[in-house]
Amino acid sequence: xxxxxxxxxxxxxxxxxxxxxxxxxxxxxxxxxxxxxxxxxxxxxxxxxxxxxxxxxxxxxxxxxxxxxxxxxxxxxxxxxxxxxxxxxxxxxxxxxxxxxxxxxxxxxxxxxxxxxxxxxxxxxxxxxxxxxxxxxxxxxxxxxx
Numbered sequence: 001x002x003x004x005x006x007x008x009x010x011x012x013x014x015x016x017x018x019x020x021x022x023x024x025x026x027x028x029x030x031x032x033x034x035x036x037x038x039x040x041x042x043x044x045x046x047x048x049x050x051x052x053x054x055x056x057x058x059x060x061x062x063x064x065x066x067x068x069x070x071x072x073x074x075x076x077x078x079x080x081x082x083x084x085x086x087x088x089x090x091x092x093x094x095x096x097x098x099x100x101x102x103x104x105x106x107x108x109x110x111x112x113x114x115x116x117x118x119x120x121x122x123x124x125x126x127x128x129x130x131x132x133x134x135x136x137x138x139x140x141x142x143x144x145x146x
Contacts, residue, residue: 028084028097031121035063035082040126040143047111048137055108060146069101071109078109085115099128116141 116128
């Protein structure tokens with residue numbers, strides 16, 4: 001292969017790689033913007049073997065700046081953290097984006113703590129799932145905008 005063809009090939013490969021990185025960053029930025037816009041409620045939470053959606057009835061969730069996640073119901077406020085991350089920098093598909101949630105208490109909220117796989121999202125709905133390691137089940141979590 002002559003030098004001109006080699007340089008052209010390297011430039012094309014570089015543009016494809018940059019385009020995938022830009023696409024991933026764009027998706028992460030879009031989802032972060034959607035999550036931060038307004039308040040959310042849990043409309044579905046399947047924890048391994050049972051529907052536990054009712055544990056979060058009446059709570060409004062706010063995905064705030066500085067990774068602060070708050071759940072509010074009346075005078076009760078529960079604080080956690082959240083983020084969106086790329087779980088595998090070698091693969092730039094949406095399958096490798098994680099929606100990370102961490103609550104340290106109370107126990108019902110601790111069940112939400114995980115690095116959730118993003119199944120789908122729109123401006124009004126975020127659908128997540130987690131397949132537990134070690135033979136565990138699959139959990140599902142859906143947030144819908146209030």
